[in-house]
Amino acid sequence: MAEAAPCGSAAEARVRAWAAGHAARGRRVALVTSGGTRVALEARAVRFLENFSSGRRGAGSAERLVAAGYAVCFLHRARSAFPWARSLPQHGAALLDAFRLTPGDTPAVAADPAALPALLPALRDYHRATEEGVLLPIEFTALEEYLELLRAAARALAPFGSSVMFYLAAAVSDFYIPTSEMPEHKIQSSEGPLQITLKMVPKMLSPLVKEWAPEAFVISFKLETDPLILIDKSRQALEKYHHQVVVANILESRRTSVIIVTKDSQTPLSLSDEEIAQGMEIEEKIVNYLQGQHTLFIEKKV
Template sequence: MEAPQSPTTTAAEGKLCEDFAVPSYVEEVKRRMAEFAERHGAAGRRVVLITSGGTKVPLESRTVRFLDNFSSGRRGASSAEYFLDSGYAVIFLHRHRSLYPYTRLYSGINLLDALRSEPEGGRVVVDESALPRITPVLKRYQAVREAGLLLPVEFSTLSEYLHLLKAAAQALSSIGPKAMFYLAAAVSDFYIPASEMPEHKIQSSNGPLQISMKMVPKMLSPLVKNWAPQAFVISFKLETDPSILLERARRALETYKHQVVVANVLDTRRGYVVVVTRDDQHELVLTDEEEQKQVEIEEKIVSNLSASHGQFMGQQR
């Protein structure tokens, strides 16, 4: 007979334990995140956990094929920079090989084309015309690194993401309302349980492939209720149909009881979002002039949420 779940264990937590193996490194990463949060919290600094990039869902135990989510990690990486500029310490939970703070500005550039080896002395020189604004960007990154304000944590698969998110939430619970969760990662809604997954590569010679997938447990509910109940939590809602966007955002707030949903439509997400709370909503829009100046919508999102987080902390005292 299966042992009953304890009263404090949610269905999502039970499913997480049942269907997703815990990576061996999770406890060590959790310890590092807890130390990071406590150090910065004690210094009076707010800490934001940013999730970024998409999740990979294996189709075989010895994975050759997988399903992926649409996300380069652009929003998470750019938001991390603006949070750092706003005085936050950042835990950056990101997909392997997704865009990264500061280096994301040069993701389309072949690094070797921007370097030159001098014949005398063997020095390597940077061609700053090939790496626009590299000097101020490098100085800012070095200052962030030297101050220990950025803690990167990497994931690849859906299973890794879910366990690391739980570990991060538990690690940040000690700093209460100083913690913010900025859940910008594109997380798969479907998966194949390990017990139902073929061990070896699926053979095309067997004919057309039919896949039955289960729903991924919703981690937002236990995060808000159990793991970090005092934290300020932001989720993202991306739709392709603008007519259902705000209704879906409000439904998420009602279901999960967190503080904010950033709602956006796929085609306009880089210039227009709606910040939805239980009481109101704010449209954030880039003007034509701002777009010409290469202002990013994430700068406005972070400014709005930082102010809301400050108000939230004041209400908790």
């Protein structure tokens, strides 16, 4: 699993060395961002603002990208969904019930195959990925950590040009309190109702596309609750940031359908009832489609 988040310079060196090894073997590299961000309300933080993101989309997409032949740097929120570990139940009774004690002089723990039918293939794929070094996990927790690590990883991957995919699935907060404006200590409820002013988080997509990794294939995600504005918002993002793809989705249907929006097209992808019953995830279709788009992107650059 991932180590504690390295500082920006250490992360940049680590990612560059890892990517160089895979690039030398002709393998494409993807940076997948995943999970939500935490925004502190105090400098010595007790309270935070967060969003609902579990990291499921990023983790599932990372699995699919590895299966498609990519080496994946997985920049993820600590304790969010992790590739292949998603086959385990969530913490609590369901997790404990999935294991049993085996009898004997030396008690041992065994997984219940009936409770964990997906565990064996997940373990096999995870160990293959780690043995081949094609998964590089890096954790973040706070918003500031995410921004620093994204910048460092982008600069590290820039030398590898169009063979790099940025798959920006993390649900990054749009609002925060700058450190200089935070109270140092815990906000006291005795002082009455709380009023806070949040500033806009600096947009990282623009410097990523223009400065940090200008030759890369960049995919952002757009989640809305109003379907009437979804496509317009996605096209506005493409026009503003000049990247290649927006994966657009509506909150209620995000697990089963998305729309792939590019400068010249919009392509709906969805799961049929039969595919849902078979356990297919929409991330499989997203990655399959974007892999083809990435190939076309690389060919145009040659």
